[in-house]
Amino acid sequence: MEDYCVLQGRRLLLSEVDIPLNNERVRYEPALIPKGKSYLCKRCGNDTPYLFAQTPCVHCGTCVYCRKCIMMGRVQSCSTLVSMHPEPLPIQNKPLSWNGTLSIGQKQASDAIVRAVIEKKEHLIWAVCGAGKTEMLFAGIETALQRGERVCIAAPRTDVVLELHPRLQQVFPHIDVIALYGNSPDRHRNVPLVIATTHQLLRYYRAFDILIIDEVDAFPYTVDKTLRYAAEQARKQQAALIHLTATPSKLWKREIKQGKRSATIISSRYHRQPLPLPMFVWSGNWKAHIKKGRLPAAVQNWIRTHVESKRPVFLFVSKVSYVQPLVACLKQFYPSTEGVHAEDPDRKQKVAAFRKGMLSVLVTTTILERGVTVANLQVAVLGAEEPIFTESALVQIAGRVGRNASFPTGDVVLFHFGKTKAMVAARRHIQSMNRAARRKDHLS
Ligand SMILES: [Zn+2]
């Protein structure tokens, strides 16, 4: 009986659950179906021929399997996917326990989200970093819970899921909120509020009345059509779809201009202070410095100034291989330096220690470009000309600074060995949002 509960609103492999065949409440379907000369994987939407391969199979002799979603367990041509309608949820009275106030911009976005929730529409919130996106969601989520609906907030990165989960649990204290990410315990229960990485959406089917996708432009969501497929499959056919971003794609910006995409634009931060502008500082051949176990003098001086004034520092680099050498070099001067990257097993603990003020410098790859909020943070990029630092990545990185109302300013320094178009575009993007915010202030 337990497993029926596990299956509600989800789509799993028959081999993953313990249920009898031919149950009338369960939908059974072949996991791979022929498409053209190749296949379509119903779990992840993959239909690229070279992403299928053959494997020996105890049932069929030889079987085809999907390589695209292999990290979630093998789906092969003799596999069956099972899914089940979720049972209705109880209606929640006054689930929200929050007495903060919204800024004018947040209120606009919040109202637009409530409308989208009620009308089951698609809507985009384009809000600058630090506009206070989480609070904009509260009223919409409350509206859904009061209607007995299911809400999912999907974010591309585990860090963002880990940051959102406690905040939402706090303001919806009597609601079961679960967080799902790569190696999280699979604590699936039939709950009204799920916070998940976009990959985890692949385990859901027609489950959510409201799907909120945070940081829609972020790698890997935009480049990976699997995740778009997942978002499509995970929500009910009649569902609200809300996108949140600080850096929409060119296509979406054009659609907003032409009135083809319903959107709310929030150009000022909740504390009404302008976004810090990135400074460009030439640092010479920094790669050669790293090889010799040194830091360019400009970087060294910048870090010293902030550490001596007890201001926490993020130093972004383009590659994992730069993290350790830089940490080793910085530790000689500042013992409380650490480094993090996506595969780092201690990443959660290090970020937590940094938040508590136990570390003075954190060297990081772009995994921390979004979602992490630390008061009075100072940020630099070493090697800002590297291709991974796109306009939107740099806008996000700059957006880490000055988020706290008590510390609304701070440094954003792009140390470079040759200015790029992306760097200039990021600066322009921030300037134009600041101009728009000033215009609105003038009008209101
Ligand atoms: Zn697949």
Ligand SMILES: [Zn+2]
């Ligand atoms: Zn087989």
